[in-house]
Amino acid sequence: MSKVIFEGTEEQREKLLSCIQAHRGEPGALMPVLHEAQNIYGYLPSEVQTAIAEGLDVPLAEVYGVATFYSQFSLAPKGKHAISVCLGTACYVKGSDKVLEAIEKELGISCGECTPDKKFSIDSCRCVGACGLAPVMIIDGEVYGKLSAGDVAGILDKYIKG
Amino acid sequence: MTCEELKKIAAERADIINVRRIVREQAERLAENTGYRKQVLVCGGTGCTSSRSLKVIEQLEQSFKELGIDDVLIVKTGCFGLCALGPIMIVYPEGAFYSQMTPEHAKTVAERHLVKGGEIVKELLYADTVHKDGSVIPFAEIPFYKHQMRIALRNCGVIAAESIEEAIAAGDYTALSKVLGEMSPDEVIAEIKASGLRGRGGAGFPTGLKWQFTKDAQGDKKYVCCNADEGDPGAFMDRSILEGDPHTVLEAMTIAGYAVGAQEGFIYVRAEYPIAVERLNIAIAQARKLGLLGDNILGSGFSFDIQVRLGAGAFVCGEETALMASIEGKRGEPRPRPPFSAQCGIFKKPTVLNNVETWASISPIILNGAKWFSSIGTEKSAGTKVFALGGKIHNVGLVEVPMGTPLKTIVYDIGGGLPDGKRFKAAQTGGPSGGCIPATHLSVGMDFDNLTAIGSMMGSGGLIVMDEDTCMVDIAKFYLEFTADESCGKCAPCRIGTKRLLDILKKITEGKGEPEDLDKITELAEHMKSSSLCALGQSAPNPILSTMKHFGDEYIKHVYAKKCPAGVCKSLLNYYINPDKCRGCTLCKRNCPANAISGAVKSAHSIDLAKCIKCGQCIEHCKFNAIEKK
Numbered sequence: 090m091s092k093v094i095f096e097g098t099e100e101q102r103e104k105l106l107s108c109i110q111a112h113r114g115e116p117g118a119l120m121p122v123l124h125e126a127q128n129i130y131g132y133l134p135s136e137v138q139t140a141i142a143e144g145l146d147v148p149l150a151e152v153y154g155v156a157t158f159y160s161q162f163s164l165a166p167k168g169k170h171a172i173s174v175c176l177g178t179a180c181y182v183k184g185s186d187k188v189l190e191a192i193e194k195e196l197g198i199s200c201g202e203c204t205p206d207k208k209f210s211i212d213s214c215r216c217v218g219a220c221g222l223a224p225v226m227i228i229d230g231e232v233y234g235k236l237s238a239g240d241v242a243g244i245l246d247k248y249i250k251g
Numbered sequence: 252m253t254c255e256e257l258k259k260i261a262a263e264r265a266d267i268i269n270v271r272r273i274v275r276e277q278a279e280r281l282a283e284n285t286g287y288r289k290q291v292l293v294c295g296g297t298g299c300t301s302s303r304s305l306k307v308i309e310q311l312e313q314s315f316k317e318l319g320i321d322d323v324l325i326v327k328t329g330c331f332g333l334c335a336l337g338p339i340m341i342v343y344p345e346g347a348f349y350s351q352m353t354p355e356h357a358k359t360v361a362e363r364h365l366v367k368g369g370e371i372v373k374e375l376l377y378a379d380t381v382h383k384d385g386s387v388i389p390f391a392e393i394p395f396y397k398h399q400m401r402i403a404l405r406n407c408g409v410i411a412a413e414s415i416e417e418a419i420a421a422g423d424y425t426a427l428s429k430v431l432g433e434m435s436p437d438e439v440i441a442e443i444k445a446s447g448l449r450g451r452g453g454a455g456f457p458t459g460l461k462w463q464f465t466k467d468a469q470g471d472k473k474y475v476c477c478n479a480d481e482g483d484p485g486a487f488m489d490r491s492i493l494e495g496d497p498h499t500v501l502e503a504m505t506i507a508g509y510a511v512g513a514q515e516g517f518i519y520v521r522a523e524y525p526i527a528v529e530r531l532n533i534a535i536a537q538a539r540k541l542g543l544l545g546d547n548i549l550g551s552g553f554s555f556d557i558q559v560r561l562g563a564g565a566f567v568c569g570e571e572t573a574l575m576a577s578i579e580g581k582r583g584e585p586r587p588r589p590p591f592s593a594q595c596g597i598f599k600k601p602t603v604l605n606n607v608e609t610w611a612s613i614s615p616i617i618l619n620g621a622k623w624f625s626s627i628g629t630e631k632s633a634g635t636k637v638f639a640l641g642g643k644i645h646n647v648g649l650v651e652v653p654m655g656t657p658l659k660t661i662v663y664d665i666g667g668g669l670p671d672g673k674r675f676k677a678a679q680t681g682g683p684s685g686g687c688i689p690a691t692h693l694s695v696g697m698d699f700d701n702l703t704a705i706g707s708m709m710g711s712g713g714l715i716v717m718d719e720d721t722c723m724v725d726i727a728k729f730y731l732e733f734t735a736d737e738s739c740g741k742c743a744p745c746r747i748g749t750k751r752l753l754d755i756l757k758k759i760t761e762g763k764g765e766p767e768d769l770d771k772i773t774e775l776a777e778h779m780k781s782s783s784l785c786a787l788g789q790s791a792p793n794p795i796l797s798t799m800k801h802f803g804d805e806y807i808k809h810v811y812a813k814k815c816p817a818g819v820c821k822s823l824l825n826y827y828i829n830p831d832k833c834r835g836c837t838l839c840k841r842n843c844p845a846n847a848i849s850g851a852v853k854s855a856h857s858i859d860l861a862k863c864i865k866c867g868q869c870i871e872h873c874k875f876n877a878i879e880k881k
Contacts, residue, residue: 116579116580116598117560117578117579117580117598118580119580119581120560120561120563120577120578120580121560121561123563124522124561124563151581154582155580155581155582158565158582158583158584158739159562159563159564159565159583160563160564160565161522161523161562161563161564162563176484177484177485178484178485178641178642178679178682178713178715178729179484179485179641179642179647179715181484181729182641182642182643182715182717182721182726183642183643187867214523215482215484215523215564215566216483216484216485216486216487216523217297217301217523218297218298218487218490218523218524219297219298219301219334220298220334220485220487220639220641220647221298221302221333221334221335221336221337221647221648222298222301222302222334222337223641223647225301232301232302234301234302238871239871
C-alpha cells in the first residue's frame with residue numbers, strides 16, 4: 090500500500106458516504122462505488138476501502154481484491170500532472186516505446202512512478218482509440234499525437250514551468 | 252409516446268438528414284426546404300477531439316456571430332472514419348471535405364465559403380477530393396469511401412451524436428416500432444437467424460441462436476447485455492458506434508429484450524472511453540424521456556430499461572463470463588462453461604450478450620429483411636464487417652466492407668497503401684488473440700472462416716498493417732507482454748504459460764535463443780490452447796504460432812545467426828557509420844551519450860562498438876543517413 094500519508098477532507102468524506110448510501114443494497118454496487126471513490130480522492134487508499142467495506146457491508150478483503158484486480162484502480166496517488174503513454178499496437182508500431190523512454194529520461198523516473206515532488210507521474214495505457222494520431226500520450230486529459238521522442242522535452246517544459 | 256409521434260419527429264427532420272445523404276444537385280434543392288442554407292458537420296469522435304475539433308466548433312460559432320451568419324447549421328457528429336485526417340469537417344449540400352482543420356482554417360472557411368455567395372476554399376480541402384482540373388469531388392466518391400458499404404456505421408458521421416431527434420429522423424427506433432407493432436418474439440428471432448448474422452466480437456457465434464437459447468431458458472428474470480469492453484489494442488469500431496449512433500444500440504437491445512423476454516439490460520463499457528460513456532448516458536436519458544425506454548414502450552405494454560456499467564481496465568473482461576462477474580461487482584475472472592450465459596448469466600439469470608457492432612446490425616436486418624442481409628458478404632459470413640485500419644498505412648481509420656472483401660482492396664484501394672514507399676510485410680488481425688497475414692495471402696477474402704484457415708482470426712476487427720521495418724519476433728513478444736500482463740491468473744496454463752512463452756521470446760530477441768526453444772514454444776502453445784480456461788489463454792499463443800508459420804525464417808535468423816533482419820531487436824544489432832555518406836559534421840559525436848563516436852571534422856567518423864549503448868541518438872541527429880544498423 091502507499092506510503093503517502095492519507096489526507097482526506099471532510100467534504101470528500103461526505104461525498105463518499107452519500108455515494109455509498111445511494112448504491113447500498115443494489116446488486117453489483119462495488120464497481121460503481123470504487124469508480125466514484127477514485128474520482129473523489131484520485132486513488133483508493135486503505136482508509137477509503139475500509140469505509141466502502143463498512144458502508145456496503147462487504148468484507149474488506151473483497152474490496153481490496155476487486156480494487157487490485159483492475160488496472161484502472163490505483164492504490165497509490167498520482168502526480169499533479171498524470172502522463173499516460175499509449176502502448177496499444179498502433180502506437181507501438183509507430184514507436185511509442187521510444188516516446189515513453191524519452192519521458193522517463195526527461196523526468197528521471199520509470200513508468201508507474203511518481204516524481205519525488207509529486208508533480209509528475211508516468212503510466213502506460215492500452216489503446217485510447219486515437220490510432221489516427223499514433224503515437225499518442227495524454228497529460229491531464231489533453232491528447233498529444235503524432236509524437237516523436239524529440240517532441241517530449243518541449244511538451245513537458247510547458248508543465249514544468251506552469 | 253406513440254408510433255405516430257415517433258413518425259412525426261422523423262418527418263420533421265427527414266430533409267435535414269437527407270441533405271447529407273443524397274447527391275449534390277438534389278441535396279441543394281432539398282436544403283431550401285430545411286431552412287438551413289448550409290450544414291457544417293464537425294467530427295466529435297475521440298480521434299478528432301483529440302486533435303482539437305471542439306476548438307474548431309467554437310471558432311465557427313464565434314465567426315458566425317461576427318459575420319451575422321444565422322442560416323447555417325453546425326452539427327457535432329460521431330466518427331467519419333478517416334481518423335488520420337482529423338479534425339474533419341464536411342459542408343453540405345456540396346459534400347466538401349475539409350481535413351486537418353485548425354481554428355484559423357475554420358475562420359477562413361466561414362469567411363470565404365459559409366457566408367452568402369461564398370465558395371469552397373479548395374486549398375483547405377482533403378487533397379484527394381480536388382480533381383486535377385480543379386473541380387471538387389464529393390467525399391463519398393473518393394476511394395476511401397467508394398469501396399465501403401456502411402451498415403453498422405450507417406449513421407456515424409451523419410447525425411448529431413447527442414440528438415435523439417436526428418437519430419430518429421435517420422431511422423433509429425423505426426425497427427423497434429415495427430417489432431413491437433407487428434412481430435411476435437419468435438418472428439424476431441427467426442428473422443435474425445435467417446439473416447445469418449454472426450457475433451462481431453470475435454468468436455462469430457450465430458446471433459439468432461444465442462437469442463433462441465436465452466428465450467428457451469427457464470428463469471423468472473432475464474437480462475440483455477452489451478459488450479462494449481473493446482479491449483483489443485488498435486480496434487475502435489465499437490467506440491465509434493457508441494459515440495456516433497448510441498441509439499441504435501439501445502434500440503437493438505430493446506428489440507432483443509422483447510424477443511427473449513427480458514426487461515433489463517446492461518451496457519458494459521470501457522472506462523477509457525469517456526466520450527462514449529457520456530453519449531450513452533445522454534442517449535439513455537433522452538430515450539427514457541421520450542418513452543422509448545422504460546414502461547410501456549410505444550404503447551405496446553412492453554417495458555425495458557438499460558443501465559451503464561463501467562469497466563476498469565481489464566482485458567479479460569471482454570470474455571463473457573468475466574464480463575458478467577465484473578457487472579456483479581466481483582473480480583473479472585472467467586469461469587468454466589457450461590453452464591452457458593444463455594442459461595446462467597448475470598446474477599445467475601439467463602442472459603443474451605452481444606457486442607456493439609452486432610447490436611448495430613440488428614435494426615437494418617429488421618427493416619430490410621433477413622434476405623437482404625444474407626445476400627451481402629459470403630455464404631457463411633453474412634453482412635459487413637468494420638475494420639479498424641492502423642499501423643503503417645496512409646488512411647488510418649474505420650472502414651466497413653462486405654465480408655469476403657480481399658485484404659488487398661482494404662489495404663491498397665481503401666487504405667491508400669503504405670507510407671514512404673515501404674513494402675507490405677504483414678497485416679495483423681484479431682489483436683493479441685489473432686495472427687498475421689503475410690503478403691502471399693493479400694488476396695484472401697476477409698471473413699471468419701478464411702482467416703481461421705490461414706492461422707489468424709477475425710477477432711473484433713483490428714487490422715494493423717506492418718512494413719519491412721517490423722520484426723515479427725518483436726511483434727509476437729509485444730502481444731505476449733500484453734497477454735501475460737492481462738492474464739487474470741485464475742488458471743495455471745494461461746498464468747504460467749504466457750509468462751514462460753514471453754521469457755523464451757525475450758531470450759530469442761536478446762540473442763540468447765537456442766534451437767530447442769523453438770520446439771518448446773510449439774509444445775507449450777499446444778498445451779495452452781487445449782487446457783486454458785477461457786479464450787484469453789487459449790488464443791494467447793496465436794501471435795507466436797502464426798508468425799512462426801509465416802515468418803519462420805526470421806525466428807531461425809534470430810536463433811542461429813543472432814541477427815534481426817528487420818533491424819529492430821537492439822541486442823542483435825550494431826551501429827555503423829557508412830564512410831561514403833558521412834560528411835564529418837560531428838553532430839553524432841556531440842550527441843552520443845556514451846562518447847562512442849570518434850573522428851575529425853570533415854572526415855568520416857566511426858563508432859566504437861564496445862562503448863556503443865545502441866540508443867539510436869546518432870541516427871536521429873544524422874542529416875545524411877550515414878548511420879546504418881546491421
